[in-house]
Amino acid sequence: MNYRHMETQAWQVLDRAHYLHPFTDHASLRQAGSRVAVRGEGVYVWDTEGDRIIDGLSGLGCVNIGYGRPELVKAAADQMQALSFCQSFFNTTHPSAVLLAEKLSQILPEGLNHVFFQSSGSEANETAVRAVRRYWDLAGKPERRVIIAREAAYHGSTHMAASLSGIPPMYGAGGDIPLPSVTHIKTAYQYRNGPGMDPEEFGILAASWLEERILEIGPDKVAAFFAEPAQSAGGALCPPMSYWPEIQRICKKYDILLVVDEVVCGFGRTGKWFGSFYYGIQPDIMQLGKGITSGYLPLSACILSDRVADLLIEEGGEWAHGFTYSGHPSCCAVALENIRIMEEENIVENAEKELIPYFRAKLETFVGHPLIGDVRSVGLMGGLEIVKNRVTREAYPYEAKIGYHCSGEALKRGLAFRANGDTMSLMPPLIITRQELDTVFEIAREALDATAVAFGVA
Structure with a gap:
């Protein structure tokens, strides 16, 4: 489509009249124009x-x-012609979702073999919380309700995901956020939280803040720790290499589920396929998004480890959770082609x-x-x-x-x-x-x- 220079102002008029943007001061936008x-x-x-x-x-x-990339456009178009939509309810499946779930299980850390699809990182984190809650209920420990996350983290904008996010300005967007079942600890932000320290010593110190909070709450009441391998929204907050091994030791010590949000770090951002490989993390649950399709279509995934999925499958009965667009055929087809290109090139x-x-x-x-x-x-x-x-x-x-x-x-x-x-x-x-x-x-x-x-x- 050909856009002429003179059309910019007309687009801006329509934009300010009708389109509400995410994370935007709309009064300022009206003055400046998009x-x-x-x-x-x-x-x-x-x-x-x-x-x-x-x-x-x-x-x-x-x-x-x-x-x-024309290959991704073609993958979407071919899938839309063959099967434009398929719901995954009522014992129904389709090849693109099945093949993508299989492919992810092949390239993810060992033991992450069960894939649930959504359309955004926020939804993936909502799904992760639902899985954590259900897991502990089925394990006979319903009192494990508290989720620990980190300051300056971003996990999404839906009600629970915004609560997990450690960004106070988000809490004023409406809706009693953060929820009382979520608490935050300081993050491994050495410039502000450990200036002058040896990085490896700081990593151990930063991890200790998790154990302090667990003991403060009571280990029998803590369900999970949610964290990104490295935090993007906080401004590239990158923990020392000593941080994650100590975090994992603490989670294992108190039998707390480790939930790793790879929505940004996944698919190559750290120089490894997943940030979990870079930092040596073995998650119980992992969330993916963004780079899974290189942004060409909206898709996310919540991956459950065998430990979590086996209990949900064997003891949980109906998994009463899902979305109309879970495993959308075209989104899954684009993701498969995106991964193929990344591997081949x-x-x-x-x-x-x-x-x-x-x-x-x-x-x-x-x-x-x-x-x-x-x-x-x-x-x-x-x-x-x-x-x-x-x-x-x-x-x-x-x-x-x-x-x-x-x-x-x-x-x-x-x-x-x-x-x-x-x-x-x-x-x-x-x-x-x-x-x-x-x-x-x-x-x-x-x-x-x-x-x-x-x-x-x-």
Whole structure:
């Protein structure tokens, strides 16, 4: 479709009149107007103004193999022609869902063999909570109700998923959030929670906060610990390698289910197929999304370990939970083709070998920038934390919105550069080249320099 330059304002009028955006101040949006994206190819997105934006965010950490892959379009179209919809209720199945469930069980950590499909990460986390609750009821321990999650975590926007998320501004969106059965502990955010410590010692300390909370609540009342391998929404909060082994030891000690949210880290973000491989995690339950289809169609999955699934299947009777679009044929077909492409083109392995060391080295060049207090990354997920005072680590007041200013400076120069609070985040597609990374970091530096000038920082 051909979009003319003169159409932008008309699109913005319609947008502000009818379309409510997620996580948006709509009063401000009405003043500024939306950027209207119309086309994507590779790592680039074009808008109605004809401007080309290099997507430093993979959409929202999901477009892992880039935009415009005709194979995924064909997979969706072929499936729609053959079978456009199939419900999975009433003892009914279809090949795409069965084959995808089988494929996932082959590439996931050992023991994760039972797959339940949804359409979003929020729904996958809701399903995980339902499975945790049902498991302990069937195990004869219904008093195990409390779920422990972490500050600054993001697990979704539905009622329970927002409660799991450790982001207080989300709690004002309505609905008695967080729910009383959810409690949060500090996360492995060394720049704020353990400055000056040896990283390995800090990892042990950060894990100990879980044990402290378990003992405070009472081990017989704790059902599960929910966590991402590394946290994206908090601004690339990457735990030391000592953290996860200690977390697993604690969960095993108190027989608490370990629920690992891989919605962002899954499908190559860390340089391994799953963040659980990178950190050596063996989950009881795992949630997937985003990169499962590279964002081409909405699909998520909640994977149950044999320990959990066997009890639900053998003792649980009817699993009274599900969605109209659970295992949607076209979404599953696209996911299968996406995984095939990633395997055939060695996309994850190439990212680990060729891109991630280069990405990390480029990030490190920002150490010493007058605005940057901390530089951190895991795989192709990095964060540059803006601070007011690099010595005291003092942050800018929320009202300054310096991160948003920097994001705007980057966007007008042609880079999608996300502000997670005052941490500038990058999560480029796994198919980005070194030359394209050069462009990403060149614009990022220009944006930070311009922001420093605007805020009077030498």
